[in-house]
Amino acid sequence: MNPELLLSALMVASTPILLAAIGELVVEKAGVLNLGVEGMMIVGAICGFAVAVETQNPYLGFLGGAAGAAALSMIFAFLTQVLLSNQVATGLALTLFGLGFSALIGQSYSGQKPPATHDLWIPLLRDIPFLGPVLFRHDLMVYVSLALVALVWAVLTRTRIGLVLRAVGENHDAAHALGYKVVRIRIAAIAFGGACAGLGGAYLSLVRVPQWTEGMTAGAGWIALAIVVFASWRPWRVLLGAYLFGGITVLQLNLQAAGASIPVEYLSMSPYLITILVLVIMSADRTRAAMNAPASLGRPFHAAA
Amino acid sequence: MTPLLKIENLTKAYPGVVANDHVSFEIGEGEVHALLGENGAGKSTLVKMIYGLVRPDEGAMTLRGGAYEPATPHIARQNGIAMVFQHFSLFEALDVAENVALGMENPPPRRELARRIREVSETYGLPLDPARLVGDLSAGERQRVEIIRCLLQDPKLLIMDEPTSVLTPQEVDILFETLRKLSTEGTAILYISHKLEEIRTLCQGATILRLGKVVGSCNPREKSARELAEMMVGTTLHTPDRGGKALGEVALAVKNLSVASANPFGTSLRDISFEVRKGEVLGIGGVAGNGQDDLLLALSGETRTAPGTITVLGRPVGALGPNERRRLGVLSAPEERLGHAAAPDMSLTENALLTASIRKGLTKNGFLDWAGARRFAEEVIAEFDVRTPGPTRAARSLSGGNLQKFVIGREVMQDPAVFVVNQPTWGVDASAAAYIRQALLNLALQGAAIVCISQDLDELMEISDRFAALNEGRLSAPRPVEGLTIEEIGLMMGGAHGMEVAHPETPAGAVA
Numbered sequence A: 001m002n003p004e005l006l007l008s009a010l011m012v013a014s015t016p017i018l019l020a021a022i023g024e025l026v027v028e029k030a031g032v033l034n035l036g037v038e039g040m041m042i043v044g045a046i047c048g049f050a051v052a053v054e055t056q057n058p059y060l061g062f063l064g065g066a067a068g069a070a071a072l073s074m075i076f077a078f079l080t081q082v083l084l085s086n087q088v089a090t091g092l093a094l095t096l097f098g099l100g101f102s103a104l105i106g107q108s109y110s111g112q113k114p115p116a117t118h119d120l121w122i123p124l125l126r127d128i129p130f131l132g133p134v135l136f137r138h139d140l141m142v143y144v145s146l147a148l149v150a151l152v153w154a155v156l157t158r159t160r161i162g163l164v165l166r167a168v169g170e171n172h173d174a175a176h177a178l179g180y181k182v183v184r185i186r187i188a189a190i191a192f193g194g195a196c197a198g199l200g201g202a203y204l205s206l207v208r209v210p211q212w213t214e215g216m217t218a219g220a221g222w223i224a225l226a227i228v229v230f231a232s233w234r235p236w237r238v239l240l241g242a243y244l245f246g247g248i249t250v251l252q253l254n255l256q257a258a259g260a261s262i263p264v265e266y267l268s269m270s271p272y273l274i275t276i277l278v279l280v281i282m283s284a285d286r287t288r289a290a291m292n293a294p295a296s297l298g299r300p301f302h303a304a305a
Numbered sequence B: 001m002t003p004l005l006k007i008e009n010l011t012k013a014y015p016g017v018v019a020n021d022h023v024s025f026e027i028g029e030g031e032v033h034a035l036l037g038e039n040g041a042g043k044s045t046l047v048k049m050i051y052g053l054v055r056p057d058e059g060a061m062t063l064r065g066g067a068y069e070p071a072t073p074h075i076a077r078q079n080g081i082a083m084v085f086q087h088f089s090l091f092e093a094l095d096v097a098e099n100v101a102l103g104m105e106n107p108p109p110r111r112e113l114a115r116r117i118r119e120v121s122e123t124y125g126l127p128l129d130p131a132r133l134v135g136d137l138s139a140g141e142r143q144r145v146e147i148i149r150c151l152l153q154d155p156k157l158l159i160m161d162e163p164t165s166v167l168t169p170q171e172v173d174i175l176f177e178t179l180r181k182l183s184t185e186g187t188a189i190l191y192i193s194h195k196l197e198e199i200r201t202l203c204q205g206a207t208i209l210r211l212g213k214v215v216g217s218c219n220p221r222e223k224s225a226r227e228l229a230e231m232m233v234g235t236t237l238h239t240p241d242r243g244g245k246a247l248g249e250v251a252l253a254v255k256n257l258s259v260a261s262a263n264p265f266g267t268s269l270r271d272i273s274f275e276v277r278k279g280e281v282l283g284i285g286g287v288a289g290n291g292q293d294d295l296l297l298a299l300s301g302e303t304r305t306a307p308g309t310i311t312v313l314g315r316p317v318g319a320l321g322p323n324e325r326r327r328l329g330v331l332s333a334p335e336e337r338l339g340h341a342a343a344p345d346m347s348l349t350e351n352a353l354l355t356a357s358i359r360k361g362l363t364k365n366g367f368l369d370w371a372g373a374r375r376f377a378e379e380v381i382a383e384f385d386v387r388t389p390g391p392t393r394a395a396r397s398l399s400g401g402n403l404q405k406f407v408i409g410r411e412v413m414q415d416p417a418v419f420v421v422n423q424p425t426w427g428v429d430a431s432a433a434a435y436i437r438q439a440l441l442n443l444a445l446q447g448a449a450i451v452c453i454s455q456d457l458d459e460l461m462e463i464s465d466r467f468a469a470l471n472e473g474r475l476s477a478p479r480p481v482e483g484l485t486i487e488e489i490g491l492m493m494g495g496a497h498g499m500e501v502a503h504p505e506t507p508a509g510a511v512a
Helices: A003-029 A037-055 A058-082 A087-109 A131-135 A140-158 A160-170 A172-177 A182-208 A220-230 A235-257 A264-282 A286-292 B043-050 B073-078 B096-102 B110-123 B139-151 B169-184 B196-202 B225-233 B292-300 B322-327 B348-356 B370-383 B400-412 B430-445 B457-463 B486-492
Strands: B005-014 B017-027 B032-036 B058-063 B081-084 B157-161 B188-193 B205-210 B213-218 B250-259 B269-277 B281-285 B310-312 B330-333 B418-422 B449-453 B466-471
Touching: A003 A037, A003 A131, A003 A140, A003 A160, A003 A182, A003 A220, A003 A235, A037 A058, A037 A087, A037 A182, A037 A220, A058 A087, A058 A182, A140 A160, A140 A182, A140 A235, A160 A172, A160 A182, A160 B096, A172 A182, A182 A220, A220 A235, A220 A264, A235 A264, B005 B043, B017 B043, B017 B058, B017 B205, B017 B213, B032 B043, B032 B169, B032 B196, B032 B225, B043 B157, B043 B188, B073 B081, B081 B139, B096 B110, B096 B139, B110 B139, B139 B169, B169 B188, B169 B196, B169 B486, B188 B196, B196 B225, B205 B225, B213 B225, B225 B430, B250 B292, B250 B449, B269 B292, B269 B449, B281 B430, B281 B457, B292 B330, B292 B418, B292 B449, B322 B330, B330 B400, B348 B370, B348 B400, B370 B400, B400 B418, B400 B430, B418 B430, B430 B449, B430 B457, B449 B457, B466 B486
Parallel strands: B032 B188, B032 B205, B081 B157, B157 B188, B281 B449, B281 B466, B330 B418, B418 B449
Antiparallel strands: B005 B017, B005 B058, B205 B213, B250 B269, B250 B310
């Protein structure tokens, strides 16, 4: 196994979950638990794929994927924020709906090839030995995902809008009493989370695989949700979590290819098992875990008159 | 002189209730004006209208002669109106500076804001570190965060909703110094409370509300507390009588009880020891959040401890759960009525079953005795004068006072040997509160040992034989109530929690 190729593949393998997780982090920071990430990702995957195939432009495809998933997330926003439905049930329904809906639109696209997304040409840096191939020979979206993590971190910790968002997730009644528009802020956060999940999905169908197959997200959305908890709602830890998971995925694929003498099923299971294990260890200290969680997470907000 | 704020015929109706019915009054510049009334009299709705959180159905407000119609709290703040909320509008996981910034229209950059917080907090004798997490602050310090948030905006009118309910007597004194200083500087204060002595010492004018209507206005300094109370309630009040009684053997003994809190911002109990005899009422005071909830949980059996830490009539019960303790006669009524003492969406009969099935024998071979449960619920309703159409109603549909009477009655009528109650009259109107206190005293007369945890000192003085205070999870040594002064009680509660008394430097030219 070549460590250079392995690390380079790690970045590509991690990007979809990183995108989805950073979006979900913002949603949860605003106090909303959207379990529909998996559904939004797969809708993003097919919308992105369809737009890219029709226009033969992968970048329009990414935009399409983001828009499609954001539109889907607005169903969730309407149900939970306006009609005050249960967030857990609605999120699960969103996932099931997204899986079915994507299969429906995707019927005519299976077996097609999307337009290629080329690597960015970064002069000089790409020629650095080892670091060049690992870090600087990727497509635009890899860097967009990294920039998004930095952006989310900066906005949440450094800006007024980030402070208000955290306040809404922390204590929606107090935020309302101070005159902040809880529902509006939450809907905006849900839309952002949807768009990010859509980008992640589109990355799967346009770059990582690249083709359309039904159910191709294969649990990536659930992993993204787990990573947000693993990261205790901190952006840079989301990056760490996503790359850790991506690393294990790439490693097990390589082990399979190398013909390791364990059944393939165990290897395919391993990233999920390790995620569960890490989550258990992370949340062993209940007090600390509770400290970081947004206090209003998942609680419905109804403005008392 | 035109008044600062004039309110004319404000009316706000909710389905089934008129919260404010043609309310009018005015506040002058620099005046400290009290808004008096029982729970449900419409005080909160009225100030929410002034602060732009609720829109009035009818009526008008005039601010310094100009029409004032705040659609949002932002507009109220721009007009120089600030509000300190009853249930703090603070964010525990954010630090002091962030909390302050959230309540300001145009907060300066963080470093500048931190400097101004220090500056204002020193001027008004309210020291505060801008970088501390609000979740780690005491109730008195949290209130300072709210006050400083208001002061930084240079308010013309400061609304304070029940500000002293979470403070020790010493902290109240500090707060009053600050408020008097503000008042001499020209800031008007609208002060909401049902604590009459406070209003008599602090306020220059008072408007009294009852059932949404203004029933009178007066200068509170010229009235006695009793006169004010009767204006507020509309009837004469009688104080519960305790009657002489003999104390029996020790019914409940707690020895070196320490419990770590499960909540990150909760208080752990530290080395608590006390004894309560049959027929005795032990009052446990203390500012909210000093371990009251945790103590109730440990006594009721929801939190289990080493067997020997709690003994009931000589039997170690520390390791027993709530039902096993009920069997031994240890009953409890927690503070949170909806969700802890009662299941909100279940009927009163079902709620009666939930705690009374053991002592009243309401289950047989795993089957429920519905007829018996209904009979028991009806008895509680009749005995405790619970105003409800019947036991089939959901607990949620009862008003706070009525549900509290039901919850207390349900336990009292199971004939407890030891009864532990937290905040028995919180948010309950005066006549229901008097009724509940009398019921507790009667229960003690019948020989039960009672632990009454409360933040209402007047209540504890009225019903308890001995008093102890919880402070940061530690319990002071219980002392007989007779002869205890309010200063001593304040010191038992932790004094001023390290707060300094305000030493306002009077600016040149201004004479207080």
